[in-house]
Amino acid sequence: xxxxxxxxxxxxxxxxxxxxxxxxxxxxxxxxxxxxxxxxxxxxxxxxxxxxxxxxxxxxxxxxxxxxxxxxxxxxxxxxxxxxxxxxxxxxxxxxxxxxxxxxxxxxxxxxxxxxxxxxxxxxxxxxxxxxxxxxxxxxxxxxxxxxxxxxxxxxxxxxxxxxxxxxxxxxxxxxxxxxxxxxxxxxxxxxxxxxxxxxxxxxxxxxxxxxxxxxxxxxxxxxxxxxxxxxxxxxxxxxxxxxxxxxxxxxxxxxxxxxxxxxxxxxxxxxxxxxxxxxxxxxxxxxxxxxxxxxxxxxxxxxxxxxxxxxxxxxxxxxxxxxxxxxxxxxxxxxxxxxxxxxxxxxxxxxxxxxxxxxxxxxxxxxxxxxxxxxxxxxxxxxxxxxxxxxxxxxxxxxxxxxxxxxxxxxxxxxxxxxxxxxxxxxxxxxxxxxxxxxxxxxxxxxxxxxxxx
Amino acid sequence: xxxxxxxxxxxxxxxxxxxxxxxxxxxxxxxxxxxxxxxxxxxxxxxxxxxxxxxxxxxxxxxxxxxxxxxxxxxxxxxxxxxxxxxxxxxxxxxxxxxxxxxxxxxxxxxxxxxxxxxxxxxxxxxxxxxxxxxxxxxxxxxxxxxxxxxxxxxxxxxxxxxxxxxxxxxxxxxxxxxxxxxxxxxxxxxxxxxxxxxxxxxxxxxxxxxxxxxxxxxxxxxxxxxxxxxxxxxxxxxxxxxxxxxxxxxxxxxxxxxxxxxxxxxxxxxxxxxxxxxxxxxxxxxxxxxxxxxxxxxxxxxxxxxxxxxxxxxxxxxxxxxxxxxxxxxxxxxxxxxxxxxxxxxxxxxxxxxxxxxxxxxxxxxxxxxxxxxxxxxxxxxxxxxxxxxxxxxxxxxxxxxxxxxxxxxxxxxxxxxxxxxxxxxxxxxxxxxxxxxxxxxxxxxxxxxxxxx
Numbered sequence: 001x002x003x004x005x006x007x008x009x010x011x012x013x014x015x016x017x018x019x020x021x022x023x024x025x026x027x028x029x030x031x032x033x034x035x036x037x038x039x040x041x042x043x044x045x046x047x048x049x050x051x052x053x054x055x056x057x058x059x060x061x062x063x064x065x066x067x068x069x070x071x072x073x074x075x076x077x078x079x080x081x082x083x084x085x086x087x088x089x090x091x092x093x094x095x096x097x098x099x100x101x102x103x104x105x106x107x108x109x110x111x112x113x114x115x116x117x118x119x120x121x122x123x124x125x126x127x128x129x130x131x132x133x134x135x136x137x138x139x140x141x142x143x144x145x146x147x148x149x150x151x152x153x154x155x156x157x158x159x160x161x162x163x164x165x166x167x168x169x170x171x172x173x174x175x176x177x178x179x180x181x182x183x184x185x186x187x188x189x190x191x192x193x194x195x196x197x198x199x200x201x202x203x204x205x206x207x208x209x210x211x212x213x214x215x216x217x218x219x220x221x222x223x224x225x226x227x228x229x230x231x232x233x234x235x236x237x238x239x240x241x242x243x244x245x246x247x248x249x250x251x252x253x254x255x256x257x258x259x260x261x262x263x264x265x266x267x268x269x270x271x272x273x274x275x276x277x278x279x280x281x282x283x284x285x286x287x288x289x290x291x292x293x294x295x296x297x298x299x300x301x302x303x304x305x306x307x308x309x310x311x312x313x314x315x316x317x318x319x320x321x322x323x324x325x326x327x328x329x330x331x332x333x334x335x336x337x338x339x340x341x342x343x344x345x346x347x348x349x350x351x352x353x354x355x356x357x358x359x360x361x362x363x364x365x366x367x368x369x370x371x372x373x374x375x376x377x378x379x380x381x382x383x384x385x386x387x388x389x390x391x392x393x394x395x396x397x398x399x400x401x402x403x404x405x406x407x408x409x410x411x412x413x414x415x416x417x418x419x420x421x422x423x424x425x426x427x428x429x430x431x432x433x434x435x436x437x438x439x440x441x442x443x444x445x446x447x448x449x450x451x452x453x454x455x
Numbered sequence: 456x457x458x459x460x461x462x463x464x465x466x467x468x469x470x471x472x473x474x475x476x477x478x479x480x481x482x483x484x485x486x487x488x489x490x491x492x493x494x495x496x497x498x499x500x501x502x503x504x505x506x507x508x509x510x511x512x513x514x515x516x517x518x519x520x521x522x523x524x525x526x527x528x529x530x531x532x533x534x535x536x537x538x539x540x541x542x543x544x545x546x547x548x549x550x551x552x553x554x555x556x557x558x559x560x561x562x563x564x565x566x567x568x569x570x571x572x573x574x575x576x577x578x579x580x581x582x583x584x585x586x587x588x589x590x591x592x593x594x595x596x597x598x599x600x601x602x603x604x605x606x607x608x609x610x611x612x613x614x615x616x617x618x619x620x621x622x623x624x625x626x627x628x629x630x631x632x633x634x635x636x637x638x639x640x641x642x643x644x645x646x647x648x649x650x651x652x653x654x655x656x657x658x659x660x661x662x663x664x665x666x667x668x669x670x671x672x673x674x675x676x677x678x679x680x681x682x683x684x685x686x687x688x689x690x691x692x693x694x695x696x697x698x699x700x701x702x703x704x705x706x707x708x709x710x711x712x713x714x715x716x717x718x719x720x721x722x723x724x725x726x727x728x729x730x731x732x733x734x735x736x737x738x739x740x741x742x743x744x745x746x747x748x749x750x751x752x753x754x755x756x757x758x759x760x761x762x763x764x765x766x767x768x769x770x771x772x773x774x775x776x777x778x779x780x781x782x783x784x785x786x787x788x789x790x791x792x793x794x795x796x797x798x799x800x801x802x803x804x805x806x807x808x809x810x811x812x813x814x815x816x817x818x819x820x821x822x823x824x825x826x827x828x829x830x831x832x833x834x835x836x837x838x839x840x841x842x843x844x845x846x847x848x849x850x851x852x853x854x855x856x857x858x859x860x861x862x863x864x865x866x867x868x869x870x871x872x873x874x875x876x877x878x879x880x881x882x883x884x885x886x887x888x889x890x891x892x893x894x895x896x897x898x899x900x901x902x903x904x905x906x907x908x909x910x
Contacts, residue, residue, distance in 0.1 A: 005569050005570045007502065011499035011501055012499060013570075014497040016494035016496065034820065035850075036849070036851060039475075040469075040478065041471065042469040043462070043468050043469075044600050045586065046520075046588070046600065048461065048462065051461075066522070067520050068520075068521040068551070070517075074540055085529055086529055089527070096523070111460040112470075114460050115462075119470070121868040121869050135526075145499050145500060160837075160852065278834075331459075332459065332460075365492065378615070379733075379737075383737065386622070389491065393490070394489050394492050395492060396619075399608065399611040399613035410578075
């Protein structure tokens with residue numbers, strides 16, 4: 001009956017060490033979200049497949065984990081479908097599975113907003129921290145179960161919301177001790193560029209090419225643009241944009257001269273000037289760079305977009321998001337504009353570990369181990385522990401009266417900083433001996449004062 | 456394209472109100488767990504089906520949510536199986552699904568302990584708070600996704616662990632403000648009773664019958680026992696046990712006289728006397744009742760068992776657990792004794808709501824709403840908010856310069872207790888007007904003092 005136990009590939013156990021660090025990250029993020037007045041939301045792990053399918057592109061549909069209907073999962077399957085099951089695989093899977101696991105937090109959020117629109121006070125500021133599941137090929141740093149921390153404001157077009165998110169980014173990473181650069185762009189500007197050079201339909205190709213500028217140089221970028229069917233004239237018109245420089249304000253000014261013929265482009269430039277204006281007025285300590293090569297993959301963004309990189313650690317973006325104008329339209333509720341960002345908890349964890357940024361106290365769980373000397377001495381220790389716990393000091397007693405060496409080893413392995421000894425000598429004197437495990441120093445403390453002294 | 460959105464039956468969205476209350480419960484429970492030196496653990500939502508199948512009985516196997524293999528889920532399915540798919544449904548489902556959703560936290564915990572036995576410092580004190588999924592028929596108070604809060608000590612036979620759990624139960628419910636009664640029993644005593652009356656094989660039938668004593672009376676209980684094939688002689692021998700009374704100590708004494716011939720039974724009585732002895736010595740303020748009709752369903756319990764009921768609210772047990780001697784044996788690691796309890800978060804939530812036990816401050820999210828008077832006044836408000844947030848005061852600004860009435864309505868609907876007005880008059884005077892939404896009272900506060908005054 002014995003099995004060698006394992007977990008599905010791409011999933012992880014979070015043991016105590018990891019949990020304590022992850023909890024530190026999540027608690028820090030949540031405390032900032034709350035200070036900014038955001039409200040918590042959690043949605044079910046399982047959504048109806050009809051809610052999820054078609055929202056993440058064909059590739060996303062393939063990466064959804066589907067849940068087999070319970071009971072007679074074949075009841076809706078026609079005999080013909082089964083006869084040629086391989087050819088009908090997609091149809092078969094949808095017949096056998098009505099539910100799928102959450103793929104991100106954005107679609108469930110949109111679904112929630114539409115479903116509960118009459119109970120929600122708009123603008124609705126919500127945060128949501130939950131795992132999501134994707135049937136991606138597992139590899140280093142890519143998991144099939146991972147956490148997203150999303151924060152969104154929906155139901156307001158005000159650019160103050162973008163400013164709030166910028167402030168949240170600054171506050172979270174300052175609290176965590178991670179030095180970051182925030183890159184911003186605007187989908188309207190990207191459209192304006194494409195429109196200006198006469199290729200409004202090729203916004204994505206143009207952005208992808210611009211994105212490679214630093215890596216492959218301007219000549220290679222131009223070649224790539226031509227190979228995508230963009231005319232020589234258009235490529236020539238793009239050159240001033242590729243060589244923009246200076247401060248964000250200066251870049252916007254140069255840009256206005258180039259794409260001023262595009263109404264959408266101008267709107268995007270205005271938006272960014274307003275946002276940067278607020279940020280300056282607030283004195284936000286944050287490197288913000290207008291980066292025209294920033295596009296972000298998700299098609300629903302319509303305005304400002306954000307991406308955060310750690311300055312001192314090489315890893316992809318650790319936070320990102322943007323403005324969307326019609327997230328809830330697909331569920332029958334048009335015109336709800338919103339803006340949101342998502343913190344990448346797993347990458348932030350890696351950065352924190354790589355740079356040793358966890359405060360020492362984040363690792364301490366049990367602060368005091370009471371040694372166990374057997375039945376006679378136990379009651380005094382149990383009573384003392386009760387006082388410590390009432391004072392909020394995490395403590396425990398080794399449950400068995402094992403050899404002293406074994407008990408001390410347990411304290412060491414668990415990295416418990418203090419050991420309290422209440423043996424027969426101590427009992428007679430009404431004392432406890434407190435041993436500092438780091439220094440080896442020992443001190444006698446009257447039992448009645450123990451909680452106060454250890455606090 | 457528009458769909459009417461919904462969620463799978465038996466699942467729930469937790470909106471801000473529910474989340475705040477649930478977080479209050481979870482945080483309270485976690486803070487107690489930590490004070491007792493327990494360490495956090497989280498395991499993946501998906502486990503290999505081989506880990507889950509056969510651990511919860513035939514009924515449990517049917518209630519597992521299975522996840523369709525991604526990609527070619529038919530690749531392992533023989534053509535014969537598909538030809539008679541209906542008859543081969545179970546075999547087919549196991550071929551198509553390698554993974555299932557977590558059904559409880561106990562089996563994943565056992566799996567984790569075995570898999571990580573070389574990294575764990577035993578005795579291992581862990582808590583785990585995560586959702587579990589069961590394909591039960593949804594009904595009032597029974598969900599397909601619900602949370603368990605488990606706390607276990609594994610790798611020690613010491614009865615001090617049972618005492619710790621009793622103290623944790625007392626501390627958690629005291630903090631939550633729920634008056635409870637803790638019922639305890641011991642599987643060894645139940646076995647001892649069955650053995651004494653000559654029906655060691657019918658422990659469950661006997662316990663089930665005893666359980667009905669209060670409801671149906673002694674005559675009906677006796678009839679049920681006879682109908683289960685228990686001899687008249689045995690039923691007669693059981694009568695003194697059915698009429699035990701007095702304190703726990705007195706009950707144990709009477710019981711010792713009756714089942715003294717059973718070695719296992721005596722061991723159970725000794726255990727309970729030791730446990731009650733510690734609890735008395737510690738002066739734990741808790742109603743603990745030795746209840747011989749308490750059996751608890753799970754087959755793996757081997758010693759003390761616990762069950763908690765709320766005194767002032769009619770609902771099933773809100774917490775329960777027990778001692779198990781061989782949880783990890785099924786994964787090839789025998790002889791690991793442990794003891795654990797599980798808090799029923801959903802029922803505790805219902806009790807707290809029913810008795811209005813949430814502290815008022817648990818419901819407050821944003822404490823201050825800054826009204827939005829437009830571009831001229833915004834910067835002063837934004838700077839003031841920055842100071843409030845640095846001081847940890849949750850605040851937000853209405854993002855649009857909407858009509859005053861609309862903004863005030865938002866504050867009301869969100870139950871935000873304070874509104875800050877920085878209009879042109881206030882700007883000129885360097886003040887803010889602070890309005891208490893409950894009393895309607897207004898006060899002018901110098902902008903520089905706002906954070907300090909609102910703290």
